[in-house]
Amino acid sequence: MLAFLLMLTSCNDDDDGGGEMMTDPTIAEIAATTPEFSSLYAALLKAGLAATLDSPGTYTVFAPTNTAFDNFLDANGIATIDDVPTDVLTNLLLNHVLSSEVTSSQITTGYTNSLATGPDDNNLSLFLDTTSGVEINGVASVANGGADVMASNGVVHVVDAVIPTPSVVDHALANDNFSTLVSALTRPSFGSTYTDLLSGTDASPFTVFAPTNEAFDNLLMALGANSLDDIDDETLQEVLNYHVIAGANVTAGSLTDGQMATTFQGEDLTFDLSDGAKITDASDAQANIIATDVQCNNGIIHAVDKVLIPQTVWDAINPTIAGFVAMNEDYSSLLAAVQKAGLVDALNAEDANLTVFAPNNAAFEAFLSANGFASLDDVPVDVVTQILLNHVISGVALSGDLSTMYANTLATNEDGDNLSLYINTDSGVSLNGVSEVTAADIEVRNGVIHAVDAVIGLPTIVTFATADPNFTSLVGALTADGQPDFVGILSGTTNAPFTVFAPVNSAFEALASVPSGDDLTAVLQHHVIIENNIRSEDLSDGASVATLEGDNITVTLPGTGDNIADLTDGSGNSGIGVIAVDVQATNGVIHAINAVLLPDTTN
Structure with a gap:
């Protein structure tokens, strides 16, 4: 047959002796003149498609041989092609035809649309797999040497089987990326429940x-399960049913933001289109829809990167923090970081009682790029560890428990002091002025998770000064024209750690006038102690400490009224109140004060 096809096309390329080059035959002519395509041609004639494939165009036809047709008819209990209803035969044949010309070198693994139609007259999908040759929908293969039979109106590829119009089950079986799903659907104890349902029309x-498959792997990791066999029948059925909407062929284009749909299991799914197409399940976590509109003859498939969990199962699973992260593909970077830092056990501990601000993959990607890292592998383990711990606070803090405040994370400086986290609830929840909570109160077995849109880097003195609106006047003074690079100094490690007594805005407002130039420089330096991380527990009554400016400040304990301590500045002004303490950064500590410290101007 192949030799005949080659001869046919080569003859039509030869000169006819009259000096005129003959064109390639049409696809219909190839079918009509090739002995092994007699069944195909008879089918095309009955369906009225021979004329179509004899007309100009750019078609691709996967052409079954006579043997392929005989096998198909036998398998379906049909005596001859004449016994196939015309409309059924037409759609069957169109399932072998693409609207554009695609040669074998242009075929890649993935989905394309045939000219056959399914629900709502949508074109049916074909799954082409080039792993080993070219396979179509897992049922037909392009014969050796049978590719690229060129026609004047397209190209023919000879295939060894008829390609039936695919059901949901057919497409699931064809794509190896769904092999775990298929294993779940075909569990022996389920019998043919799912295959019958999803292959049929009821x-x-x-x-x-x-x-x-990766989504299922993440679920098994989260559950501490070795395989699907560790999940009982009832739970698995609830999960599988939660992935199916019956009685609707919902295309990606018909989804709307905030739309809800009731699943075969009985609970609802919610769709979020604000940043790509996502599905929110009962865990309040989101699955990304990563492939859409695989059209079948009895429905449509969309691939997702997370196993969707209904409320009934979520209540029973109630995963740990680590388990929740493992179940959500949008946190795969966070999971990789947790594993690299060796924190899986800590986040799995039953009695952990932690609050975690969880950055998604996009947040990690932005963080790595901003800091010059090609990948997470390039970040030192100790740095990864501290960054992760900077997203964790001890105790369970739901969104209703959060207020504008400082909290301590589990990250530490070199002395082992816990780093601070500035939480601002004036508009939503922001953290250190760099990250916003995007989804709150994901309660898990050993704590609570709040999703955030940015990685919270390890804070410096400047981080807190710029994040806290109580210090806007101080920041304005530090960045005033003509001043040294205080931002660079207080962000760095030279002469660190720093102890900074930071005047709040009202302290600057109380000044008769804000100094400028060198006088302002001296004032600002009079608030900074270098090479010393003096925390509140290190303060002692009568202690006198030299500042960066040169004059000493003196501590009085206890402070007057509500003051934690009183300070006396270089000019002898006393009773300056320390009103908040121990805002701990990586390169020092901040204590808020209620008046501006002034150096001795007589020096």
């Missing part, structure tokens, strides 16, 4: 959100 059309 309750169809179906919309199926199909988790990838």
Whole structure:
């Protein structure tokens, strides 16, 4: 047959003796003149498609041989092609035809659309797999030497089997990325429940959100399970049913932001289109829809990167913090960081009682890029560890428990002091002025998770000064024209650690006038102690400490009224109140004060 096809096309390329080059035959002519395509041609004639494939165009046809047709008819209990209803035969044949010319070198693994139609007249999908040759929908292969039979109106690829119009099950079976899903659907104890349902038309059309193998791997990791066999039948059925919407062929284009849909399991899914297409399940975590509109004859498939969890199962699973992160593909970078830092056990501990601000993959990508790292592998382990711990506070703090305040994270400086976290709730919840909570109160077995949109880097003195609106006047003074690079100094490690007594805005407002030039420099330096991380527990009554400016400040304990301590500045002004203490950064500590410290101007 192949030799005949080659001869046919080469003859048509030869000169006819009259000096005129003959064109390639049409696809219909190839079918009509090739003995092994007699069944195909008979089918094309009955369906009225021979004329179509004899007309100008750019078609690709996967052409079954006579043997392929005989096998198909036998398998379906059909005596001859004449016994196939014309409309069924037409759609079957169109399932072998693409609207554009695609040669074998242009075929890649993935989905394309045939000219056959399914629910709502949507074109059916074909899954082309080039792992080993070219396979179509997992049922037909391009024969050796049977590719690229060129026609004047397209190209023919000879295939060894008829390609039936695919059901949801057919497409799931064809794509190896869904092999775990198929294993779940075909669990022996389920019998043919799911294969019969999702292959048939009862309750169809179906919309199926199909988790990838990686999504199932993440679920098993979160559950501490070795395989699907560790999940009981009832739980697995609840999960599988939660991925199916019956009676609707929901295309990606028909989804709307905030839309809800009731699943075959009975609970709802919510769609979020604000930043790509996502699905929110009962865990309040989101699955990304990573491939859309795989159209079947009885429904449609969309691939998702997370196994969707219904409320009934979520209540039973109630994962740990580490488990929740492992179950959500959007936190795969966070999971990799947790594993690199060796913090899995800590976040799995039953009695952890932690609050975690969890950055998603996009947040990690932005953080790595901003800091010059090609990947997480390039970040030293100790740095990864401290960055992660800077997202964790001890105790369970729901969103209703948060207020504008400082909290301590589990990250530490070189002395082992816990770093501070500035939480601002004036508008939503922001953290250190760099990260916003995007989803709050994801309660898990050993704590609570709040999703955030940025990695919270390890804070410096400047981080807190710029994040806290109580210090805007101080920041304005530090960055005034003509001043030294205080931002660079207080962000760095030279002469660190620093102890900074930071005047709040009202302290500057109380000044008769704000100094400028060198006088302002001296005033600002009079608030900084270098090479010393003096925390509140290090303060002692009568202690006198030299500042960066040169004059000493003196501490009086206890302070007057509500003051934690009183300070006396270089000019002898006393009773200056320390009103908040121990805002701990990596390169020093801040204590808030209620008046501006003035150096001795007589020096």
